[in-house]
Amino acid sequence: MRGVVLCVTSELVPGGNLALPGGVVRLRVAGDFDVSALVTGADGKVGSDADFVFYNQAQAPGVLLGGDALAVDPGRLRSGACRVTVVVSAAVPGTPLGRLPAPRLEVTDGAGRTVARFAPPPPGPETVLLLAELYVRPGTGWKLRAIGQGYADGLAGLARDFGVQVTDDGGQTAPAVPGARSHPARPAMTGTRASRLAEDAADGFLRLVNSARTQAGSPAVALDPRLASAARSHARAMADAGRLGGEGRDGVSVHQRITAAGYAYVTVGEHLVSGPRTPAGFVDHCLQSARSRRTLLDPAFRHAALAHADGGDRYWTALWAAPLTPAALTGTAAEVVVLTNAARGRAGLPPLAVDPLLTAAAQAHCADMVARDFYDHACPDGSQPWDRARAAGSRRHTIGENIACGQRSPAEVVDGWMNSPGHRANILKREFGHIGVGFAGGGRAGTYWAQLFGG
DSSP states (O other), rough: OOOOOOOOOEOOOOEEEEEOOSOOOEEOOOOOEEEEEEEEEESBBBBBGGGGTTBBBOTTTEEEEETTTTEEEEEOOOOOOOOOEEEEESSSTTGGGSSSSSEEEEEETTSSSSEEOOOOOOOOOOOOEEEEEEEOTTTOOEEEEEEEEEEHHHHHHHHOOOOOOEOOSSSOOOOOOOOSSOTSSOOOOOOHHHHHHHHHHHHHHHHHHHHHHHTTTOOOOOOOHHHHHHHHHHHHHHHHSSSOBBBBBTTOOOHHHHHTTTEEEEEEEEEEEOSSSSSSHHHHHHHHSSHHHHHOOOOOOOEEEEEESSSSSEEEEEEEEEOHHHHHHHHHHHHHHHHHHHHHHTTOOOOOOOOOOHHHHHHHHHHHHHHHOSSSSOOOOOOOHHHHHHHHHHHOOOOOEEEEEEEOOOOHHHHHHHHHHHHHHHHTTOOOOEEEEEEEEEEETTEEEEOOOOO
């Protein structure tokens, strides 16, 4: 009986994967595109600039670029390589991919048989597309995963995110290699411009964010170096722990990192995400979720930062904040008073008057909870709310206190108190005629609130 060899072609969708045959595979993208590849290790970074295969550097161990196709031989990749990311960009520099016919990937084996095809969703304004990746995990064979993720920061920004150091200001150009297109005006790799690339990636993130905020009618945010330092620290902590979380294995919360970096805030938000490979992919991920989108577009924020770290996966920390100023603190406390008095009005009770001495005591207690990392009516030294009121100079006969932590706005904190019987009783107590409100950002919970009542 004559043997029959069946060759099955897989039509992949984004996120789909399949096992690759042994030996060389060829990945071809026809059309007005440049094809590139980044060879990375378990940390998601290139080992050196030699791991970036592109139009001016057409080969690396196990990878050869010829015209519109990459030939990849996994068995000949450099030691430690476990991933090859396939990238396409427009042949004419800077051209948005949405202006071109959608790229289509065809994968063939060493005998020329087609084993997979992938047509990603049509790109938009992005200039680079993460098309697919070849990857291997311990104890398994090499596989192909379809990605189809746009990247707006150009090939230089993409290369930087994978650890390549590049320059676009007249640095030494990598030699053109026969079989690859040569574009001398484009960024060429050197070993001297990592900081410049970091700035480019941050600028690209900011452009995407502010474009979305402008469309939503929110003011633009600016990058803040203190937030950037805190974001880098927390992303690294998550990567070291191998999981997402508000605290690292060191027990330090993301909000404590912000405070330690010297940024005092009146409102703060964060996105802790794993998976996206680029800032553009991260922003797109956040815009897909209603809750994350609200944070990204929140008009209260004035500053932002983004950082990532690799540790089996790519871990991202984005921070959004508005700085704490005397006017912001006064406005926040005043809003809590307004909402509190509105609740009393609905119950037929007279409004509370603001007492500066109670305010000072409430504010000091919030700051103390942040500084000494506790959350309680009783301080570590044993002092109680009436002790703090007396120490501030108050002579009110009856004292009551509400505290809360973690809430992001006056409306959220007052609503929480009103839905708690004990706190609600303090707000609606007829014997109280005065109030002081405190707020502090930072600490393990992020925000700390206090109402001190007097009668």
